[in-house]
Amino acid sequence: MKKSSKMYIAICLSVLMLVSLFQLPNRALAADPLNINADAAILVEASTGKILYAKNEDTALGIASMTKMMTEYLMFEAIHDKKISWDQEHTISEFVHDVSVDTRLSNVPLEVGQNYTIRELYEAMAIFSANGATIAIAEAIAGSESAFVKMMNDKAKELGLDNYHFVNSTGLNNSDLQGKHPEGTGADEENVMSARSTAKLAMRIMEDFPEVLETTSVPKKDFRNLEGQMKNWNLMLPSLEYEYPGVDGLKTGTTNFAGRCFTGTAKRGDFRVITVVMNAKDENGNSSDRGRFGETKKMLDYAFSNFSMKEIIPKDYAIEGHKSLKVTKGKEKSVQIRTKDPLHVIVKNGQEESFTPAFTVDEKKVSKDGEIKAPIKKDEQVGVLTVVQEDQEDYGYVEKEYTPSVKVVTVDKVEKANWFVLMMRGVGGFFSDIWGSVTETVKGWF
Structure with missing residues (x-):
């Protein structure tokens, strides 16, 4: 190939690259305003769904116990539809008991054959992320966790979520269920969802069942005769280590697969925002509470300092x-x-x-x-x-x-x-057209 031809091709390629660069949307050209240290993140105004910041928001990643927001949604819906009630009692199976006493997992111990109300199980799930209690709720609603998982995926589709897959009600790795993972799912499968869909699910549960915040905002609570109190894993709540004004939910999640995750929400005045961080890390690159709550704080500060609802029209x-x-x-x-x-x-x-x-x-x-x-x-x-x-x-x-x-x-x-009026308008229009034609003709004579 001649040297001049090579130079011509190089120039054409350079021009094409420049053209494509300038055709990219503004967001692609702009610098990341927050540099959130997480695999994915999103910051959303809750009433409109306006995204104020996003990073890899459509990538499906591990969600760990943020899964429980879908379990909560289905539970509230079942209560609303009178399929279950808050005072309804559920008898603990041997499987639920075995999960609930596994000290590797977040749990409150549940006794085999003992009855617990839906409200008790819900509070353990929402506050302490209790996995045994979560499976018990799934069984109470659907008869089995396997049937409940189908409900979860069907509801996600109905809500218009994208990039999701549910394999259990808790967010645990299926391998943690000791071979008793839901039928039809793999032993090593994980629940995954995108940050966008996680935020959308958070929006819907607060919009459809705002009473969820009455429980997710509780920092500590007793559970029957359990020694000590259930402490909320959301350490941004009032009185806890990373407290932040206005935070009242929603759900943390932690597994080796997902890292440390958090779907948060906070309100100041009438302005509420939702945050999601997935596999968040601290400034040293470590997966830690300081990472997930610190990165969440950056987004909350950014939202409350820079945005507001305005009447434009x-x-x-x-x-x-x-x-x-x-x-x-x-x-x-x-x-x-x-x-x-x-x-x-x-x-x-x-x-x-x-x-x-x-x-x-x-x-x-x-x-x-x-x-x-x-x-x-x-x-x-x-x-x-x-x-x-x-x-x-x-x-x-x-x-x-x-x-x-x-x-x-x-x-x-x-x-x-x-x-009559329409007829007269038609007649007037007819003569108006004739008069216009005559006028134009006369003008032509001169």
């Missing part, structure tokens, strides 16, 4: 260039339109002016020419208004397709014109 906002719609076959020839409610979005400090309104009409009601047919009701929806943030780093939302929007509605009703 007020109620009754008249959209520039779209303040009214033409009306066909109506008593009036146009109708004004406005936003039905204010539009609130999560805004980073100093970026309040970076949002531009974007109006989308309802194509089933509004024609391509921007006309709507009478009769029209007052407050009839004719479209939605969203906002676009230009030239800003954006991680999107937990729900990938979600866009915050507000309804755009008609200000007044417009009744359909009667046949």
Whole structure:
């Protein structure tokens, strides 16, 4: 190959690389603002699912006892549907007993043949991450842990989670279950999920069953005649080693496979955020509580110091260039339109002016020419208004397709014109067209 040809190819490749680089989204070009020391992490505003920070958020990784959030969700749902009750008693099987007295695992000891209420078992699971108690809850709901695992995977699909796989109710490695792992799963299988899906699950359990926080926020609690108290593994709760203002949940997780993980949530005023760290490490690269709670603190500080919910579009906002719609076959020839409610979005400090309104009409009601047919009701929806943030780093939302929007509605009703009015308009239009043609012809003479 000639030297000139080689140089030409090299130049072309360089140009292609530069073009592809500049076509990358803003996030890919931006520096990591937090450098969270974890295999994956995500920071989310809880009411909208707005992602404030993310790292490897769609990679399926070990979740250890964060698995128990799904068990909790199914338990609350079963209680809501009256399939079980808080006071219902469950008799402890030999298998559950064997797991519950395994000192290698987080547990409260449960006696064979003894009855425990669902509430007792739930508190042991939510506060102390008790694995035997968790399996007992799964058995109470589904009859067996194997059947419960199917429910877990089915519910994950129903909730719209991605990149997940559940093999037991606890988050333990199946090998810890001494050959009695759920039927249909492998002896060395692990529960895995992405940080995004973990955050989405946390959002849903707090949205659908907010009472979960009444228990996850408890630092310590007695369990029957157990010597000492169950201490919450979430050490960011008030009075514990890494306490942080506003933290009230949700679930830690630790195994050799998953490392130290934590799904946290904290609230200040009306602003609540959710954090997830997976296989978090401290500044020395060690898997430790200082790592998972320290990295979580970095995300919480970042959220509360830099973000807030702002009203970007007020109620009754008249959209520039779209303040009214033409009306066909109506008593009036146009109708004004406005936003039905204010539009609130999560805004980073100093970026309040970076949002531009974007109006989308309802194509089933509004024609391509921007006309709507009478009769029209007052407050009839004719479209939605969203906002676009230009030239800003954006991680999107937990729900990938979600866009915050507000309804755009008609200000007044417009009744359909009667046949006589419509006929006269048609006649007027006919003569207007004739007069227009005559005028143009006469102009041509001169």
